[in-house]
Structures are given as structure tokens and as C-alpha cells.
Amino acid sequence: MNTYTIRDLSQRFNVPSSTLRYYEDMGLLENVERTEHNQRIYTDEHIRRLEGINCFKRTGLPIAKIQEFYEYESNLDEHIDDIIHLVTDHENNIQARIAELQQELLHIQHKVRFYNGIKESIDSGSPKPVWEDF
């Protein structure tokens, strides 16, 4: 089984080692063994765990919820409904967030077109476009 130092993971995931220690304090990384000199030893388990954590983080799940998820994970039979609730809830949140962003993107694109119109009018000396709500 492969093992990794804190430096290895820090480089692999492009996070400072302080963050990895912080995740451990927060209960996101568990069962981290130590060398005889008290240095952390990570395994492929931890690599997979960090990939999961990053996926959750990129989708905006707060640390406390990620912690909850792995707590349920470690006692799945008892918490299967909880974990399904958590991930389904998160799925819905992401879908709602995507829909909201797509809606707001239209407004931002409207602004981009508007200011490009203003620039053209400045360059050509023609009358400035008038802002129209939508």
C-alpha cells in the first residue's frame, strides 16, 4: 500500500500542509498514522478522501456538512437515510444554483452588450444607447 507525506498531498492537491492539518482537526481526514518521529502518514484512502472533499468544496458544501457526510459514511447502515438526504439535498442545491447563475448570466451579458454599445458610440460620436431593463 502506498503512503504519502503531508508534503506529498500538499503538492498533489495544491493546498498548504496547514490546511491538511486543519481538515484533520475538523474531522474530515481520519485515521492518520504517524511515523516514529510523529510525522503524518497518509494512504490512498486519504487521497480518495481528499478527492471527495474537494468535490464537495467546489460545489460549496460547508466543512461542517462534509464532516457530517463522512460521519454517516463510517456508519452507513445506521445512517443510510441521513446520507441519502444529505447528498440529495446537495444535488438540489447545486441544480438550483446552476439555474440561478444561468439566469443572472443573461443579465451580465446584457450589461456586456450595453457597454460595448456605449464604447462604439463614444468611438463613432453617435448617440449613446439607453439602458433598458429586462
Place this chain on the structure above:
Amino acid sequence: MNTYTIRDLSQRFNVPSSTLRYYEDMGLLENVERTEHNQRIYTDEHIRRLEGINCFKRTGLPIAKIQEFYEYESNLDEHIDDIIHLVTDHENNIQARIAELQQELLHIQHKVRFYNGIKESIDSGSPKPVWEDF
């Protein structure tokens, strides 16, 4: 011209009045007149401004950038390139964010399916599904 109290806007936009004062301190709301008793008077201009601010906020533009935007807005001829750069940049960020969320959504949906499979296996006593990366 319509005028509004801090309470009016607070209710209309569902934010505490402290937040409206904070936006003013941060330079997002400008030219707020006062009554003879020093109470803030907002106009339809401020309503439009707040709609703009909220659009930017929902898309994750930080306060400092929003402030910059309205600074450019108030001197458009001199800052037309800056403002086009700012909104175009923001448009690209939103599109990248949507793409990222769509990608990660697939992973979360994979988890939802996986745990539903686990639940079925618990309920029926059949063997548990095995997690497969993708």
C-alpha cells in the same frame, strides 16, 4: 419622484437596514439624501442600484468589485474600457463556474445513485454495490 425610507428598502429587498448602511459606507449606494431629522431618503435610482448590486452579489462578485463597477459607471467616458473589462471578466467567471458546477453535479448524482443502491441492498438483504470512481 418616489422616495423610500430605509425600512421600505429593507423590506423590499429583504435585507436588514444595517446592511443598507453598510453598503453606503462601502460606496455601493451613493447620494443618499437626508430628511430634516437626518433620516435617509432613497429614490428609484437607489432601487435600480440595489437590483444591480443584488445581481452582482448573486453571481459572487465581491463588494470591492461592485464598488469599482459603480465608480467606473459614474465616469463612463473615461472608464469605458475598464468597465467592459470588468463585466466581460465577470461573464467569463460565471460561465466557468456554471461549467464547473455541471461537472461536479455529475459526481454528486453518482453519489446519490450509489447510496440509493446501498439502501436497496440493505432493505432487500442483497449484496452491497461497490463504489466505482468515474
Place this chain on the structure above:
DNA sequence: TCTTGCCTTCAAGTGTACTTGAAGTGTTAG
């Protein structure tokens, strides 16, 4: 051997975006 450098812990600091509290003035209902 000594210095460089990475490691450890624990506590305190940072940045963003508010939020709350204290102290004081003004307005309104009974």
C-alpha cells in the same frame, strides 16, 4: 558540530460580509 530546513503543536490572526451593541436623538401613542 552546527546550521538549514522540514516537521510538530497550539494559539492567535486574516479577510469577507455582514451583524450587533452602546449611546444618544427624535417621533408617536396613550
Place this chain on the structure above:
DNA sequence: CTAACACTTCAAGTACACTTGAAGGCAAGA
């Protein structure tokens, strides 16, 4: 007229997710 309530300012506090600093241990190279 007075109590309750709304408003003001300014300063300090909160929440989240780290980030940095202090103090010290261990080990390999000059």
C-alpha cells in the same frame, strides 16, 4: 408628559475557512 419605539453613529463582534506565528523536535549535509 412619558414610555415605547424608530432612527442615528461608531465600534466591536460574528461566522467561515483558513493562515500565520511562536516555540520547539529531529535529521541530513558542509
